[in-house]
Each structure stands twice: as C-alpha cells, then as structure tokens.
Amino acid sequence: MSVARNNLDVCIGCGTCADICPMDVFYMDEEAGKSVILYPENCQSCGQCYLHCPTESLTMVIQTYAFGLNPSRGLRTFTEVIPEAATNTGGWGAPAASGAADAGASQPADTAAGDAKKSA
Helix, strand or coil: CCCEEECCCHCCCCCCCHHHHCCCCEEEEEECCCCECHHHHHHHCCCCCHHHHHCCEEECCCCCCCCCHHHHHHHHHHHHHHHHHHHHCCCCCCCCCHHHHHHCCCCCCHHHHHHHHHHH
C-alpha cells in the first residue's frame, strides 16, 4: 500500500501530512500552498497522513513501486568510481602489494631510479 492524492483541490496546505510522516514522503510547496507527494516509494503504509488529514485529501492505495535494473551499475569498476583507488598499494578497496618486487613496481620510475643510485 502507499499514500496517494484523493483530491488536491480540497488540500488546505496545513502541512499535517508533512509533519506527521516518519519517512518524509511529503514536501510542502509554499508557492502553491499545498503538500506534494514527493517520494511515494518511501511510504511505509502506516496511514498516519491519511488518518490525520483534516480534509480527506489523501487516500491509501494498493500500489507497488518497482524499479528496473540500472545496467550501468554492473559495467562500472571500482577505479572508475574512485580513480585514486588505482594508485593505492594497500588499504581499503585497493589490492595490497604481494611482495618486495610488487612494492618497487608501484613506485614512479624516477623514484625507483633514485633509490637505486642511493644504494649504489
């Protein structure tokens, strides 16, 4: 079930629905002086808005909100979302270095060459 607008014309803009809703389904449009059902998919069907509306502007309907799969979610990699994760050599979300050879390979070329000169 979900909340729906029974009759917008009888809404007096008192804001009771927006104040009493625990899920912030409603938004008060100050220009129009009416409440707007902004997030009906968040409705938990408690019916408090419907029960407390003084003008019976709201109703409860049997409605299911289904959202399709977003194909772009499966195509993105972690480094596309957080580019700096590609340069990390350990810690959360980045592969840890498996040995000393891997640790040297992750350094920039000029740093690795500078380290070789220092040790010689």
